[in-house]
Amino acid sequence: MKPNYRLLVFALAMIAQVSITKAQTTSVMGRFSVQNVTGCAPFEVDITELDNFGSSTTRQYWYEDKSGVPTTDKNFTYNTPGEYYLVQLVGANVPQKEDSLKITVYDPAPPEFEIHNCAGHTIRVEITDTNYDRYRVNFTATNSEVIGPGITSSEFDFGTAGDYPITVTGLYNNAVNNCGTNTKTITTIDNIVTPILHSVEVNTESSDGSTLLTYTIGEESVYVLEVSENDIVGFYDLYEITGNRENVTGINTLGNYYCYRIRTFDACSNVYIYSNIVCSTSINVKVDNGVNLVSWKTASGIPSSYKVIRNGEVQTEINDTFASSFDDDNILCGNDYCYEIQAIFNSGSSLSIDTCVVASKTGDLPALSTPSSTIFNEGVVLNWEKPIEDIQLSQYMIQRSANGKAFSTISRTLDTTYIDNSNSPFRQTLKYRILYQDNCGNTSIPSPITAPIILQVKSVNGNAVVLEWNKYETWGNGIRTYFIERLDDSGAIMEEFSVLSGRTKEITFSTDDDQPKNLRVRAESLDQTPLISYSNIRTVVINPLVNFPNAFTPDGDGLNDDFKPIGTKVFNFKMQIFSRWGNVIFYTEDMNLGWDGRINGKNALEGTYTYRVNYEDATGRSFDKAGSIVLIRDNNN
CATH class of the missing domain: 2.60.40.10 (Immunoglobulins)
Structure with a gap:
């Protein structure tokens, strides 16, 4: 029989129409259809008209509401999420001129998800979002998995280390696939790093206090900080942490302690991995007479030891795990003492805030060393x-x-x-x-005594000077020796005289030395590098040595024939001889010119005469000498 090709074409057309009809959503009265009625903004609809009213019949549409003028456009884009009724108005002479179709437009929110790194460059994706019915996880361009909200994907092994983008797309049932996507990049790892908590330090101690944590965690895994107040059980989550330090704020550190640990998750083995536990330490310091009372609070019995730190240095270490106090009696009144307690755990440590007090103590203070x-x-x-x-x-x-x-x-x-x-x-x-x-009003025991050297001039006899001084007190190793120093007017040493023993010294100066003698004592100790002490300075002036005879015999024999003083370093010399009645009988300004026993060219009578002599020394000091002289004559003169 010959095939009926017309029937075959019709059948194929019907099949095609059925396919189209199945893909389309038809209006209430069946007059028009759109490809989809559900999707995310921006959501586009194209209207297919299905009625048989003919081409002369007008067809107009309201897309969002009927408040405006309808349009003949059969294409529209919804940009705002919401529920709408697409309404058709036909110009045909029919009882029901309007037909409608409900359109639902969703917010294209990026879906939230977490990527869990597993060992061996394997990952799993956990959907934490609940906005969508389903989620498509794209591991690569050709590898994907669709899962529901709150579900974790199957493991996916990238095989090698690297940075891989993971894209998750939100899906609604019976909706256009145009909703939100979110992409995160994961760096795969060889192994999951076990977290280590190194230290917990109290920053501020108050009802709104804080603690600083330092730790080691991996860079490509999720780590959560957990805390328990005043206990090592009952941990609860604080938040996720990164880096290597975290300042936990808003906690009551007044008398409370907080235990911390860090958690990560091996999603492939479905096990949690925990760090060690370290608890904060609170401190309290009270002042008593002669003692500072230090106490602390932390997880008793958990730390292996405690260090009491005073003014930045470890004062003592206590190995009793249940210890909670220390009495510090090694203190000085009025001193500031700042204390910290460091609790040593099996792994890690905690440090309290530093607390400072001013110590109080009464009693005698120790003496100073010898001044x-x-x-x-x-x-x-x-x-x-x-x-x-x-x-x-x-x-x-x-x-x-x-x-x-x-x-x-x-x-x-x-x-x-x-x-x-x-x-x-x-x-x-x-x-x-x-x-x-x-500062507390305590007074020390007096120090040992020190006695400076006081130099005295005991005597001056001509050009001989005798000095004496007291013993210097006190050098611990004793005195090696004394020296007499002669100084010039600038204080430089001109001469030095050793003292063999005792504390007196006689010095004979040259008769030609008419300068003032500035003298002082220098004491040296027996130390390897001698200590030095000086006395006061005494200035000694040697008077010119002038001798006056008490008699003379002007007999021409060349011996004692005239009266004149004998001396050196004499200046501005003046001498007067007086008779017994007080009359001047001789005057001279020449020290070498003496009285020859004559008055007006005639021999004076034997007897006693007085004289007066004025002169100066080399320094300009004036001297005034007076005395008597006896004139003696033999019978022939």
């Missing part, structure tokens, strides 16, 4: 060392004793040097000692 003394520019210069211990000083007190009298306070200072200028010209022996007080 030193020397004389400079006619002042006694005292020096001493600060107290051996770090005492909060309020003042030093300088006390002096003169000529064995009781010590009295002459000055107060905060320096470790004092100059006493009230003793010149040094006619008495002096002794000094130093005391000090702290």
Whole structure:
């Protein structure tokens, strides 16, 4: 039989029409259809008209609402999410002129998801979004998986290390596939890094306090910080963390402690991986007489030991895991002490906030070491060392004793040097000692005594000078020797005289040495590098040595024939001889010209005559000498 090709073509057309009809959604009265009625903005519809009214019949459309003028356009794009009724208005003479179709437009929100890194460059994708009915996960351009909300995908192995983009698309049932997508890039890893919590440090201790955490985590895995208050159980999630440090704020650190741990997830093995636990430490410090009471609070029995840190240094380490207090009696009154407690855990440590107090303590303070003394520019210069211990000083007190009298306070200072200028010209022996007080009003035991060297001129006999001085006090190793120094007017040493023993020295100067002698004592200690102390300076002037005979015999024998003084270094010389009645009988300004025993060319009578001599030495000092002389004659003169 010959085939009926017309029937075959019709059948094929019907099949095609059925396919089209199945892909289209028809209006309520069947007059028009669109490809899809559900999708995400922007959502485009194309109308296919299905009625048989003929081409002369007008067809108009409202796409969003009927408030405006209808349009003949059969294409429209919905840009705003919402539910709409697409309404057709026909110009045919029919009882029902309007037909409609419901259009639903969704927000194309990017779907939320997390990528879980597994060992061996394997990942799983967890859908955390709930906006869509289904989600398509594209691992690569050709590998994908469709899963529901809250579901984790199957494992996908990339095989090698690298950065891979993962795209998730939101899908609605019976809707156009034009909704939101979201792409994240994951760097695959060889292994999951186990988190390590290194330290927990309290930054601020208040009802709105904070703690600083340092840790080690991997870079390409998700890590969550967990916390438990005043316990090591009952952990709850805070938030995800990255980097290597995190400041946790908004917690009550007043008397409370917080235990922390870090968690990550191996999605391929479906197990959680936890870090070690480290708990914060709170501290409290109270002041008592002579002791600072330090206490702390943390997870008792969990730390292996505690370090008590004072002023930045470890004061003591306590190995009792249940310890919670320490009494610090190694303190000085008035000093500031800042304490921290470091709790040492099996892995990691915690540090409290530093808490500072001012210590209180009563009682005698230890004595200073021996002060030193020397004389400079006619002042006694005292020096001493600060107290051996770090005492909060309020003042030093300088006390002096003169000529064995009781010590009295002459000055107060905060320096470790004092100059006493009230003793010149040094006619008495002096002794000094130093005391000090702290901020609590405690006074020290007096220091050992120091006695500066006071030089005295014992005698001057012609050109011989005898000096004496007191013993210098006190050097710990004792005195090696004394020296006498002669200084010029600038203070430079001109001569030095050793002292073999004792504390007196006789020095005989040259008769030609008419300059003033500035003399002082230098003491040296027995230390390897000798300590030095100087006395005051005494200026000694040697008077010109002028001798006056008490008689003369003007007999022409060449011996004692005239009266004149004998001496050197004499200037501006004047001499007068007086009779017994007080009359001037001889005058001369020449020291070498003496009285020959004559008055107006005639021999004077034997007897006693008086003289008066005026002269100056090389320094301009004036001298006035008066005396009597006996004139003796033999019978022939």
